[in-house]
Amino acid sequence: MSATEQICYTLIAPASGEAASEMTLKEELESADVKKKAEALKKVMRLMLNGEKFPGLLMTIIRFALPCQDHQVKKLLLIFFEIVPKTSSDGKLLPEFILVCDAYRKDLNHPNEYIRGSVLRFLCKLKEPELLEPLMPAIRACLEHRHSYVRRNAVLAIFTIYKNFDFLIQDAPDLIFNYLEGEQDLSCKRNAFIMLIQTDTDKALNYLDSCIDQVSSFGDILQLVIVELIYKVCFSNPAERARFIRCIYNLLNSTSAAVRYEAAGTLVTLSGAPTAVKAAASCYIELIVKESDNNVKLIVLDRLIDLKDDPNHERILQELVMDILRVLSAPDLEVRRKTLSLALDLVSSRNVEELVLVLKKEVQKTLASAGTAVQDDVGKYRQLLVRTLHQCGIKFPDINPIIIPLLLDLIGDENEAAAQDVLVYVREAVQRFPNLKNNLVQKLLTEFNTVRNANIFRSAVWILGEYCSTIEEIQGSMHAIAKSLGDIPILESELRKDLDSGDGHNEEEESSYAQKRVTDMGTYASESAYTASKNSSKKEPERPPLRHMLFEGNFFVGASLATCLTKMALKYVSMVQDPKKQNRFVAECMLTLTTILHFGKSSLPKKNISDDDVDRIAVCLKALSEPSEMMSTIFGENCRSSLQLMLATIQQQEANEVAALDKKLVAVETDDAINFGQLLTRADMSNKENAFEASLLQAVGSSSKKDKVDFSNTKLNKVTQLTGFSDPIYAEAYVNVNQFDIVLDILVVNQTSDTLQNLIVEVATLGDLKLVEKPTAVNIGPLDFCNIKASVKVTSTENGIIFGNIVYDVNNTHSVVVLNDIHIDVMDYIVPASCTDVEFRKMWQEFEWENKVSVNTSITDLREYLRHLCATTNLKCLTPDKALSGDCGFMAANLHARSIFGEDALANLSIEKLSPDAPVTGHIRLRAKSQGMALSLGDKINLSQKVGRSQQQ
Incomplete structure (x- = not known):
């Protein structure tokens, strides 16, 4: 057995300040009080786990604690004999354990099923065949016990013993096969079936053949094991598919959702027939509809999407589009989004x-x-x-x-x-x-x-102005705009309404408060302080939509309306030959624009009109009053050509993405030469046709002939050195980052001539990381090595740190080696993402955290810096290439990325060059919903800039 496969002992935290002499513990163990005896056992185990040695207490415990029939004491004894050293310094079994073996043989025949089952579970943890050999007859006898708890643990004990020491029970597969045929308990049958799968697949298949028609009536735990066996056998031997395909079809109707899910996945893997794919897809759809857990829905939806991505299955799934739409009944937005995307593809x-x-x-x-x-x-x-x-x-x-x-x-x-x-x-x-x-x-x-929203109104007005091409449509648009604006001039009509409303005042009284003011256009406007105060005191009247927007101070709508009216007026003039009609229509448009302009400069709106909007309306008035061919071209053709270019660019991008997905490798021709990977050189590996051989050799850790290994493309670039070469223990860790967890594969080398006992790698985390699997304690011989694994769970997208030390015992001396820190890169959890401009702006407004990073690099090309930023941060540039083309010395771009936890990160890049040979300067603004995301990305950008400068130098 390798060091990594050794048992994981039960760890019990010691009480603070707990200390006791061996004599005191011996007196408590010899006491007739069961509670005092149990407490003494706990103290002994805590101290032993902390490195204390009590060789004289072993016989005392055997004499005074082992015969005790109290269940708590028996449970503590199982833990004690699990952790106590069982061999002497020369590696031989201590003679005291002959008495322990005899005691546990009696417990295996105990009438209490709990004691029998507990001992059987304890025997699964023993690694000394000398202790197990005398107990084998009693373990066999437990297979016939009346209680399922004992039989279930007896199967596990036989399985573990046969796997570790097959010479102790060589007929274990035959024994379990005969036992399985007569067993009725579901959990016992499952354990026995698992053992046959692992030890003798033929016998497991023989049993499955004998009961294949009854599989649908089995429990879910046994059905899952059967699905696993069928997949394993059919994958290794495709000729067996026809033998078990009917069984898999039956399991699609199981009462367990887990069984149906696994059976559907196995069915698609084993058979590509249309009926099989349709049955599996229907099963997936039923699971999504009936399961209430959103995580389950998303997982099964991903499986459906994987099926759709296979060209052979896409046509079959097209028949199930209406069934897929049933998933829209789910309340979760992400489930609906994936469902609509899948349905649209099919x-x-x-x-x-x-x-x-x-x-x-x-x-x-x-x-x-x-x-x-x-x-x-x-x-x-x-x-x-x-x-x-x-x-x-x-x-x-x-x-x-x-x-x-x-x-x-x-x-x-x-x-x-x-x-x-x-x-x-x-x-x-x-x-x-x-x-x-x-x-x-x-x-x-x-x-x-x-329409009541200003942004929607602007878009609708633009469409009307651009695409109204007939006289009837232009007149209809003009009528709709006039209805939405109300009576004009706006200022005079509003003042007239206030005067007509009365409130006990006549026109003379009103005029005494009013004064004439000259506007920027040279016209007069009336302003009344009395009217303003009166309006503020009463409820705001109902106004037409456009007039209400103008009252709110949204005069950008008026600027958009000016462009629309100018376009329609120029079209109307070109289509109508009657000068009177032409002048009437243009005059009406100009009146509408001037009244908006005058109203914006008055005191009635909540916000006055901006200078930009004034300039825009003035330009449109100029184009209407002095029409020219150039203005007609700008308003009539250039706007639409810009839209055509934008739509063509979007369409081309979508076509490129589809082409990239549909691109397939050319099939191997029959007369192509056969390449043997072991005989290929590095130059041969660079060819596209040898990509498979290169990836295969890299996966198995081999290299090509007569060439050096390229360590930059192997997993060695993820190895972190934890200790120095001069330390008594050398350690290094390979950091394997999965989707939601990190696995540390730690290599520990004993560089001394002593045996290191109870060596433990103690790991701690900083950040949103959580240690879920602690490394096990191992013993390492002189100049020997071992591999130790530890698992860390990741809960958010932030930079994290893993630190710790190695503790071990040498000649009853406790030693500690401090490890170097392992820094977890946030880039392992961030992938490029895309969104529309509207979504980008909306998220930019909503996100709370912003991090501004100054550009400090030696890169002198703007586009090269953008590529460097995207490559090092996994951000995707949303700004089209045509918008970034040209050489004006300035660049602005939007970038977007998303973490595997669904967190969005936005970036706005603004950079410039002050001279042709000067480095790029500027800043990057990062926004995210969480602080950690924004700060981590900022740190990554600063680090990448340092790397870029060092490479340039």
Whole structure:
């Protein structure tokens, strides 16, 4: 047995300040008081675990404690004989243990089943065959005991003894096979079946053949073991698949969810037949729908996604799209997101209409649940549904007539994100499918006055201004805008309303308080302090949507409206030949813009109009009053060409991603040469066709012929040296980072000529790390070595530190060696991610923690620094390449990453070059929801900049 397979002893924390002499302990053990005897045993074990030696107490315990029939004392004795040294310095068994062996042989025949079972469990931990050999007849006899607890532990004892010392019971497989045929208890059958799987697979298969028709009636614990056996056998011997495929089909109907899950996975692995894949997928869907645990739903959904990724199974799963949509009944947003993504990937022209109808019902459900406590989740779910319908409409244009009325009903929704996505769909659909333009514009005009959100209003106005191409559409848009704005001029109409409202004052009284003011445009405006105070004291009246936005001070809407009216006016002038109509329409547009401008400069709005908005409206007024061919080109063509370029870029990016996923390796030709990995050189390994051999050799730790090992590409670059070469113990650790845990594989080398006893690697953590598996105590001979493993659980994305020391005994001397710290890199838990600009801005506003990092590097190229940053931090650049092209000496980019725990990290890069040969300067702003994420990423960026400078130097 290697050191790593030694037993993990039971550790009991010592009481503070506990100390006792051997004589005192001996007196307490010889006492007739059972409680005092038990307390003495506890003291002895605590002191022995702390390194104390009491060789004289062993015989006392055997004489006075071992015959005791008290259950507590017997339990303590099992722990004592587990930890007490059983051999002398020369490695021979102590003669006192002959008496212990005799006592436990009597306990194996004890009428109390608890005592028998406890002793059998204790025997599983013994590693001395001299102690086990006299007990074998009694252990065999326990297989026939009336109580299942004894029989179950007897099977485990026989299994462990046969695995460690097969010469003690050479007929164990035959014995357990005969026992299994007559056993009725479920747990006993499971233990016996596991033993046959591990020791004699043929006998396990023979037993399964004898009861294969009854497997569906077995308990879940036994069914799981049967599934494991079938997978193991069929994977190693594919000819056996037909023999057990029916059994796996039957287990898909098991009452246990765990059994159904394992059976479905095994069925897909063993058979690629359409019926098998469909049965497994249906089983997965049922599990997702019926299980209430969201983690289970997500795990099984991932298995369905894996099935979809296989090209041979995708067509089969397309028939189950409607069944997959049943998962939308789950309340968890992440489950719904994955379900919609999966359904969208599988939908085809045959069932897309049914999919849209189901999504329509889901949208209606979200509208019906508006105003509930979970409004935020409902809004996010509605946004997911809108995006899914959007992608369906782009992927299948024939379905757009159904989608258009459904989505455009949502532009007046209080949920801004969903309404914004609706208009994104409208913009893309109008651009890509010109035949839908009239329908979309008419429906948008119908729902236009339901818009109450300023951002949605701006998007809707832009679409109207860009895509209204007929006289009727332009006039309809103008009418809708006028209705949304109300009576104009706005300032005079509002003042008139205040005067008409009365409140006991007439016009003379009102005019006495009013004064004339000259605006920047050279016109007059009336301002009344009395009116302002009166308005503040009464309830705010109901106003049309656009006028209400202007009263709130949102004049960016007015600037957008100015662009829309200018576009429509220029189109109207080009289509209508009558000068009177042309002048009337342009004058109406100019009046609307001037009244917004005057209103913004008055005291009625909550915020005055900004200079940028004033300049924008003034430019539009200039374009309307003095039309030119250049302005017509800018407003009529350039805006749409920019949209076309953006949509084409997005479409090209999506096509590139799909092409990268669909790219497959070329099949090996029949006349290709056979490459033997052991005979290939490093140069041969660099070829793509030899990539498999290279990865295989790297996995098994081999290297190519006549070449040096490239340690930078092996796991050796993750080895951390824990002690120095001059220490009595040399230790190093390989840090294996999994998804949610870290496994430390520690190599411990004894560099002395002494035997190191009770050597323990004590590990502690700093940060959101938790030690879940403590290293076991081992003994290492002179100049010998061993491997010790420790597991650490990770709970969040932060830099962590693992530290500790090694304690051991040499010649009754306690020694300690302090270990170097192991730093856990946050990059092991961060992967690149992508999101839309709207989502990025929303998360940027919501995230609480920000970390600003100054750029300090010797890199002189802006794009090279961006690539260096993305490579070292796992951040993905969201800014398109075309936006980063050119050489202007300045660069700004947005980056995004997500941890395996679902935490988002955002970054905004702003860098510049002051001269052609100067290094890059600037800063990086990091934002995250948690402080640890932002700080850890900032530390990683600072470290990568230091590395970049040293490499450049």
